[in-house]
Amino acid sequence: MLPVTNPDPTFALTRASHVTMSVTNLERSRDFYRDVVGLVVTEESDHAVYLRGLEEAAHHSLVLERADRAHARRIGLRVRTADDVVAAERFCKAANLQFERLERPHQGPTLQFRDPVGTLVELTSEMDVVPRKMQDYHEYRSGAPQRIDHYQVVTYDVQTATDFWAGLGMRMSEYTAKDDTDELWGTWLECKGNTHDLVFTNGKGPRLHHFAFAVPDATSLIHAADVAGALGFGDEIDRGPGRHGISNALFLYLRDPDQHRVELFNTHYQFMDLETPPIRWDVTDPRRAQLWGMPASRRWFFEASEFPGEEVQEPTLHATPATLEDYLGIH
Amino acid sequence: MLPVTNPDPTFALTRASHVTMSVTNLERSRDFYRDVVGLVVTEESDHAVYLRGLEEAAHHSLVLERADRAHARRIGLRVRTADDVVAAERFCKAANLQFERLERPHQGPTLQFRDPVGTLVELTSEMDVVPRKMQDYHEYRSGAPQRIDHYQVVTYDVQTATDFWAGLGMRMSEYTAKDDTDELWGTWLECKGNTHDLVFTNGKGPRLHHFAFAVPDATSLIHAADVAGALGFGDEIDRGPGRHGISNALFLYLRDPDQHRVELFNTHYQFMDLETPPIRWDVTDPRRAQLWGMPASRRWFFEASEFPGEEVQEPTLHATPATLEDYLGIH
Amino acid sequence: MLPVTNPDPTFALTRASHVTMSVTNLERSRDFYRDVVGLVVTEESDHAVYLRGLEEAAHHSLVLERADRAHARRIGLRVRTADDVVAAERFCKAANLQFERLERPHQGPTLQFRDPVGTLVELTSEMDVVPRKMQDYHEYRSGAPQRIDHYQVVTYDVQTATDFWAGLGMRMSEYTAKDDTDELWGTWLECKGNTHDLVFTNGKGPRLHHFAFAVPDATSLIHAADVAGALGFGDEIDRGPGRHGISNALFLYLRDPDQHRVELFNTHYQFMDLETPPIRWDVTDPRRAQLWGMPASRRWFFEASEFPGEEVQEPTLHATPATLEDYLGIH
């Protein structure tokens, strides 16, 4: 069933903005994101490293926290104003969700909650401003990632997740469904004006499949692969380069030292005008997954980062194993 | 004086969307925009040709109209809903501007008006939907422009223009000013979440300096220059390739057969968070104009397309000729 | 055992130059090489289509011939002068090989022979000159292949093949060997001054694994993949994009409608100075095959085009199946 977007025009989610991952070896993970991915280190301590993309003026878009076990701690989004944080709080209360107001270093008013499918989320309206580095071209490394772009979450109930986020103002740009139904298998949701800020796909969840940074072009993406190869991470590419049919993204997926997955990607399209309908893909259409590209690895399909304190559940939509392999394009 | 943005949060300008140019040889101009620039022809008649970028689902982003004299007919922007067109109409009335509601082919409710500095503008909330062509890679030509991005207008009064558009909800991302004052010499205004949808620069106006299409990457931009060279338009590059300090755009400017100017460009950055202040450049700082690049031609500085029925006026801010050349970086 | 190059300095092989393939549907194959690969059609008849890369001044670098069965007809190389054709003839006679002098349309004096491992080869010293198209940028399609570059032949006896071609003046730039021996498993041989014109790898042979065209850059290579996807050939990529350790090539392999394989590639390095030793890779080193990249398909490893009238033989070097998979990096 297709979701209905944003009952409250005065509430404004604006973009995916910051993700927090716990890691078991902080130095190794920092080196990975700085040297192999190309992010900029804003600040570091014994306990945490804050990183950002080259063009970002916000203090952090990736936070690594030292821990005994690797987890996806939470995904963060921005709202326009402090009033929007208050409105989101009301929304969570009405929806009977767990939530709390928090103080986070370098952030303005912050609300943390679990969405109805267990995704741990944080909203804030403000962050410390730091210098944009995009014109420091001599400091570009590897893929030269410019900014955080989106998250993909594996969930046991795509419909419920989608309805919730549409209620918070996200709009669906593309989706996968089965046969002639509108049974949702995957949904691409956006608030920043292009194809996606948040993606839900059907599977055991909640788990964070990946977070993504935008790189300038195909050449940067290939250079990131070359640098990964040169630094001994060539085997940690678990999919790509290839071109998704959905969203038209040129993609490269890398696994970090804790096997968290980061996507480097390029070229999604503008999605702003209200008269433009979402694009529907049948879940059996292989071009959905890729216009071209070698088959993804099994681990790309089946591995993802768990959120702490949340039981992973079996999906409500089931495929027979044979069909599944078929859907996945695993050969 | 810095402008104050958007007193009315319920009114939503969303993006630069369509520009109409009158041309003296319709076929020649169509060939130029299709073959040299790489736009897609959506529809054509004896009187007009409608074109769009490869990823655009909206019917047109460039309209060429046959005429005896070449003009910039009007620049077009999108608002979110039909209610926003009504709100804009009220705003024009309150501001005592000329305006009219119009029927335009392939567009929803449309409002045309002259802003306080004489720029002819059209707002609409809807357009006919046509297929996005971004995955028809075999049809990519030249620069493979994906979508319209912004306009630059030369105006005799940057402050007045800026205040008006800030009142309509535009936000200033960067600006040029002189010495220690905030006397505005140029303003970069945005509504779509990156550096600019509408730029005003000081000079004889109102005149349309250029409209811009976004190309995928540096390679596309160089390929467009190569195609221009191959098709005999090598001399019609009047600036670039180079890198603007302001907005960090990699740019190439081309003159069409009527000497209208189109920019192909790449890589502006996200500008969404309200805590991020606009970047100030002193008008005497040459890096403002370009981090690198050969000097622009004189015609790039002094030629632009007039709007029909509007007297061009001398600017309110004056520079001595010597200073001017200095500001402009003409050697 | 490492080969000894070129006892006769007055004989000059200069480059890989033209390959002839028989195909079962001439029109379909022409369309593939013109539209999906991006080659230029020089000439066509009912029986044959002659194609070339954009920068080539020689009449043809790929000849497609209509036939009932698809074969690799022969691979062609250039020698500097007509005297070199005569010298090669003497060389073949001395080596007791099958050879014949032929008239070929658009070619100068031509010698055809089978090398000691059964590869069908043709040498010529001259070809009709046609216009280089590299500055017709408006006619660039897909990967914009500039010129033919090299061949890879699967052979049952790499040592014998390598010794023969070293005797004809080829020089080895890189090779694979096993453990501490110099038992040759693969050899990269060159005459044009960079890494390879002719490659031999161990396996059932003689079979032509692929012929390769050089594309300008990574962006062209990705664009070729995109065009292949758009035109329905996305599944005909059987390896890549990825980066070979050997020769440092960025590669993409495509299968044509008869399942002949063409490589688009970029960036091999200059190899001219005599003091530079060949690079040795152990056959068990996975970086040899790729610094990064998803696993190649099984068909990339096991399928290749047979030469007409030549029995395919089992290789002299054997690997156990398990080891083989290991060598191949098939997961």
Next chain:
Amino acid sequence: MLPVTNPDPTFALTRASHVTMSVTNLERSRDFYRDVVGLVVTEESDHAVYLRGLEEAAHHSLVLERADRAHARRIGLRVRTADDVVAAERFCKAANLQFERLERPHQGPTLQFRDPVGTLVELTSEMDVVPRKMQDYHEYRSGAPQRIDHYQVVTYDVQTATDFWAGLGMRMSEYTAKDDTDELWGTWLECKGNTHDLVFTNGKGPRLHHFAFAVPDATSLIHAADVAGALGFGDEIDRGPGRHGISNALFLYLRDPDQHRVELFNTHYQFMDLETPPIRWDVTDPRRAQLWGMPASRRWFFEASEFPGEEVQEPTLHATPATLEDYLGIH
């Protein structure tokens, strides 16, 4: 008059290989070539810095020597064997030129001589072998120059210079001439199999106009310009980016701290087959100089590095000042 190439097929010039420049501030120049251009430092002392391109296995392709005055010390080329050095020595003697055999660090047998138009040249057959760095992708900087490519020398007598080098085995790929004559104004000479290793153009000479390094693609070239801009060398681009008609090179010219000029460029084409005639351009054809590109600066046309101990002479071919500007495309 067109030159006749290579009377002695056993003598083999192979490529442009190493250039020595004297500089007034060794550290500053090293920083420029390492950080702005992207070369690798092989070795340095108080007196000299040795650099090379990323893919080069030869010890040095650029030598900077500390001196009181900036000069082009000499341009270096490679010959295949030590016998070729001996043959070159005989050739110089026969031609009645100044020459001497020298010991140079890290080089094999070395011959230095002045060609008939005063160009200081050094030939060697061997150099110390160092590791190729092309697969150390994490160390790529700026333009990621891969290898030295060619030299351009301004000479007072293009015909004499060309005849001499043709006699040493260079072949002319392209040339400029005036009207219907074959009066040579500029000649592009090669020995490595593509368009040029050594270029002579008409003017006050002998002076070294520039030496050139090959970069991987257009993106690298733009990135080099961006890095130059970021490091304060944006004004030291004295021409480009643009596309030469001659040789089809995409070019960017930079001035080093002593105003020596280095070109970063891409995409010349293969030139090997003897039947291919050189391309003739009329000196009045502006496409000769560039298919597209902003006008070169005056200093690009009139400034170049002098060789020590050699008087600069007026050219034998004269153009009236007006014509000259016209030829040069200075607007």
